[in-house]
Amino acid sequence: MDTVLVTGASSGIGETLAQKFSQRGYNVVLVARSTDKLTALAQKLESTSSSKVTVETADLSRSGAAKKLATKLKKLNIEIDILVNCAGVLEHGSFVDMTPAMHKGMADLNIGGLTEMLSYFLPPMIERGDGRILNVASIAAFQPVPSLATYAATKAYVLSLTESLSEELANTGVTITALCPGITATNMLATVEENGAGLSIPGFIIGDVEDVAEQGYNACLQGDVICVPGTVNLAATLSGRATPKWLLRKVSGIMGRYTLGKK
Numbered sequence: 001m002d003t004v005l006v007t008g009a010s011s012g013i014g015e016t017l018a019q020k021f022s023q024r025g026y027n028v029v030l031v032a033r034s035t036d037k038l039t040a041l042a043q044k045l046e047s048t049s050s051s052k053v054t055v056e057t058a059d060l061s062r063s064g065a066a067k068k069l070a071t072k073l074k075k076l077n078i079e080i081d082i083l084v085n086c087a088g089v090l091e092h093g094s095f096v097d098m099t100p101a102m103h104k105g106m107a108d109l110n111i112g113g114l115t116e117m118l119s120y121f122l123p124p125m126i127e128r129g130d131g132r133i134l135n136v137a138s139i140a141a142f143q144p145v146p147s148l149a150t151y152a153a154t155k156a157y158v159l160s161l162t163e164s165l166s167e168e169l170a171n172t173g174v175t176i177t178a179l180c181p182g183i184t185a186t187n188m189l190a191t192v193e194e195n196g197a198g199l200s201i202p203g204f205i206i207g208d209v210e211d212v213a214e215q216g217y218n219a220c221l222q223g224d225v226i227c228v229p230g231t232v233n234l235a236a237t238l239s240g241r242a243t244p245k246w247l248l249r250k251v252s253g254i255m256g257r258y259t260l261g262k263k
Contacts, residue, residue, distance in 0.1 A: 008087035060113030110154035175223035
């Protein structure tokens with residue numbers, strides 16, 4: 001039975017992806033910072049499937065955490081066939097109103113943690129000639145997003161890295177996919193709305209986490225390079241790539257200032 005490792009598995013898209021893989025018969029390694037949440041999820045997965053579930057608590061924003069995780073799994077003789085990089089953090093607000101620690105935290109986890117995970121878990125896949133990787137990015141990766149400037153920049157990195165590696169990995173037996181969801185109904189969204197000074201997001205653009213995870217799961221196994229769930233999101237990304245940069249910035253600026261309560 002193949003084994004999938006899911007980071008950010010304690011909630012949201014990561015938790016739902018872990019459930020999807022477990023339901024399809026994969027063994028699962030759950031990774032996040034919350035031991036209690038991971039343990040509860042592990043018990044749920046093992047009671048509703050035949051999966052063997054392993055819990056590993058780790059803060060992947062810390063340098064060396066991915067190496068420590070890879071070393072421990074090797075000692076446990078757990079070989080990772082599919083890597084799902086879902087751990088990430090989002091901060092909403094004006095760039096100058098955020099602390100340096102908030103910016104660094106997003107970069108350390110969304111960029112540093114993901115890159116280190118790839119550095120340790122991708123080489124064994126190439127050596128075996130088989131493997132799948134799913135990097136969770138965002139539609140924010142396709143355009144500038146005032147009020148989410150640092151977050152969007154980190155996700156643009158994830159998308160660019162995924163596209164580059166998809167070519168490097170050609171004919172290796174390993175595929176890599178970027179899942180680029182839009183706004184999704186998760187605890188992260190609830191936190192943003194709560195801290196967003198009355199920010200209200202229209203319901204029709206909020207994606208269902210089950211649908212997002214299902215499309216991500218399928219895209220990963222099919223070896224698709226980019227997956228954008230939702231018709232509205234797909235249309236937005238396609239139009240964004242075709243729109244002149246100056247115009248895209250203007251439109252994004254209007255929307256970004258709106259979310260900050262500014263004109």
